[in-house]
């Protein structure tokens with residue numbers, strides 16, 4: 354449905370380079386990456402709001418690269434609402450109809466349905482000023498969907514909302530996507546949001562696409578150390594590969610296949626690490642002896658740092674286990690993890 358072919362956009366001081374991406378009809382695709390990676394630039398290029406320097410944007414097989422925004426049938430929703438304060442909610446929602454040349458009876462009927470679907474029938478005569486963040490975002494969704502778009506682009510639609518509304522709108526987005534069956538593409542910083550909503554994910558870094566895959570793929574099998582760190586693999590060690598061993602900080606990690614003689618990176622997620630008083634790990638587990646260096650309580654979980662030789666591992670252990678085991682700083686422990694949970698790049 355959305356196809357980007359070598360998309361390049363040059364801006365003063367920043368460039369998006371050679372982005373290739375295909376989003377299937379009806380798919381929910383999330384674009385992730387740190388601040389300034391170029392996610393919004395990609396979204397605005399698809400919407401026709403930025404000039405594309407090279408490459409192509411196709412939507413539903415049609416070349417949109419040089420089409421003005423109003424000819425693209427693409428809706429866009431921003432985090433900061435951008436509603437007109439002097440217009441009523443209904444006039445805000447209908448504003449796009451004129452812009453897109455779609456002010457027809459059928460469109461007004463569709464908007465009636467949307468207003469019901471989004472649960473905002475009670476506020477259509479109000480002005481945006483005193484609406485809650487959640488209500489404003491519902492109005493923005495109605496406005497973007499009023500023109501019956503083929504694609505809905507969402508630029509961090511949840512990030513300005515307080516946590517209660519965020520949950521609400523997150524669920525609403527999931528239902529809307531299921532109900533409308535159109536293609537959604539959403540920019541977010543938040544991996545959990547993407548895990549909940551998206552079928553597939555693209556991770557951007559410095560204007561380039563670093564990895565595209567299913568949410569599970571990116572989460573469990575990050576392709577680069579950057580993505581590994583981004584998706585929360587907080588244990589990232591530089592390793593020297595020697596035959597089937599990855600050597601780091603005085604420890605050996607046995608690899609499934611020889612890695613050749615070079616340097617690499619080993620990454621493992623804190624929640625994949627288990628602590629025990631005794632070395633009772635099953636086969637297939639890699640285990641190291643270590644000493645607890647720090648315990649930081651964090652609600653139901655404690656962040657426990659364990660030094661094994663020169664390597665410092667970050668783990669998260671549930672509070673109950675920490676208490677029942679009586680773990681304290683300075684305690685000798687064994688740390689283990691399933692070999693398959695670690696990634697070596």
Ligand SMILES: Nc1ncnc2c1ncn2[C@@H]1O[C@H](COP(=O)(O)OP(=O)(O)OP(=O)(O)O)[C@@H](O)[C@H]1O
Nearest residue numbers: 364365367386387388389390391392393394395542
């Ligand atoms: N219209 C523009 N003109 C010039 N520079 C721009 C324009 N839009 C974005 N940029 C620059 O492009 C870079 C990438 O911005 P972009 O907003 O795409 O990042 P992002 O990945 O969406 O980040 P964030 O998560 O903070 O929103 C930034 O350095 C930004 O200042």
